[in-house]
Amino acid sequence: MSKRIVIDPVTRIEGHAKISIFMDDAGNVSDAIFHVVEFRGFEKFCEGRPYGEMPGITPRICGICPVSHLLASAKAGDAIMAVKIPPAADKLRRLMNLGQIVQSHALSFFHLSAPDFLLGWDTPPAQRNVFGIIAANKELARAGIRLRQFGQEIIEILGGKKIHPAWAVPGGVRSALSDEGRAKIRAWLPEAFATTKVAFDLWKKTMETHQREMQIFGNFSSLFMGLVAPDGTWEHHGGKLRFTDSSGSIIADQLEPQKYYEFIGESVQANSYLKSPYYLPLGFPDGMYRVGPLARLNVCEQMGVPKADAELKLFKKLGRGAVTSSFLYHYARLIEILASLEYIERYVDDKDLSAECLRADAGINNLRGVGVSEAPRGTLFHDYTVDRNGLLKKVNLIVATGQNNLAMNQTVAQIARHYVRGNDIPEPMLNRIEHGIRCYDPCLSCSTHAVGQMPLHIQLLGQDGKVLNEIARG
């Protein structure tokens, strides 16, 4: 008889979620679904508002990567005004985005995921968290906290606030980098590089001891998508889209991100508030693609900065063609932190960032504008349609985590297949399955333009709804 296992809620992820695992008659895992259970409705309730308010409203979609929404929203506004923003404003937006990549990736690595591979999968749940790391290794915890802080400080230096700064606007940005801010960032950089080195050392030891996880935590073929520069260099804010497959071959390149609707479709899953975008030419669900750090490193040819490029070479050796294990999202995140620090180092010596001309102005010149930027978790699209007065008539948002939805389902199924047999629900399975989701660092407040908790409760249910086995963890 086929059965269903429910994990509720998934914790140490940035959102509200449950997991169902389906078993076939023979007691083997047939499928798994990651359910997102929160929804707020931004795409509808922004209607009727002036497009210029969107950089103020949409960061409230997500407090973890508010800068991504701020920037995508401002870029959609640039497109509606049909302006090219001053080069200094583009550099300043990039600097803020780099600060955000550092803070968000440091959060994912040190605060949320490291408790699993540093303290161990089978550490008691009460200790398996950032406070457990504080107790086990205070100086490491402090270093991680301060690396995240460094990223947050860059955001505050530019925007006046760590979370939800009202700074980027259609046409540019509101203020330049101050001399004081420049000095503060410069003085902090050596420590940030040193902490990143510590994180790399830790990660490399983890890879040695976690060969099995590399094999089964989301290791499968899929497409990968991300922005790249014209020469194939890593991008995080400009550039155009590239899709590659698992062999590493480019299947589409330099796609105009503003025309995403020509190559990305969205599918609804009836039991989740998270939609599943797919690559239209391959249809659903064959058009499954992954986004975010792993994908960006797979689609790019170089990082464009020396230290991160050396790491990228080592990273690429972990795959034949593309690197296909989602466990390596963690590694990819560290490489992106390193690259971000190197780019930040360049910007602190760039006089342009003190420029006075930072904002283009214009009326409504396009009735539709699409803004695209790489959020820490993947490519983010804001698509606004306005009337002649600039009031919003329609909004579509495609966020990073949704684009990994199909891959997250497949990852959960792959891990479950490894651990679930018959009616047994082995304890070590629970946290490992949740970690399969953590690899993607899903930001569910973004994805459903919505988050809390409920008890973890796993049930094996028969088709008639009868409970065959259950365990609860409190």
Place this chain on the structure above:
Amino acid sequence: MERLKVATVWLGGCAGCHMSFLDLDEFLIDLAGMIELVYSPVIDVKEYPKNVDVCLIEGAVCNEDNLEILHKIRARTKVLVSFGDCAVTGNVPAIRDQLGAGNVKNVLQRAYIENAQNNPCVPKADGIVPQLLARVMPVHEAVHVDYFLPGCPPPAERIKALMVQVLEGKTPKLEGANLKFG
């Protein structure tokens, strides 16, 4: 001395208040010696425990699950704090209420029917996907709230100011710049 049992909860919001809590940065290390975090999105406890001293609640009350856990939290917690503007006023999630009586249908229609190319349908799965409430509410409309901590999000310094007073056993008072929304 027994450490204070503290919980943090995330309802319908953006996690920005929780991120601001993490912006306490190195004070978190000090805090680890003063409080016991018994329930939070950043730790693995799945069932809201009994006898919690203080709970910070981020987010507005948007769906049935939010409402259900809120009643459980109230029953098991001495002091509830509305943590940030969404909890205090409904803030951004409550913009949905301005769409009037049909708001739930309208927001779902746009996201899952109009903005979908494959399998357009409104998600529904009993016991899995919670139904949206007809109207988004601030926390105090659903349960009694003891203290209010405004801000979108409240900056870390403001959170610290409140936590320090609570830890000292005082009735927390926020004044001046610490009473700002937005």
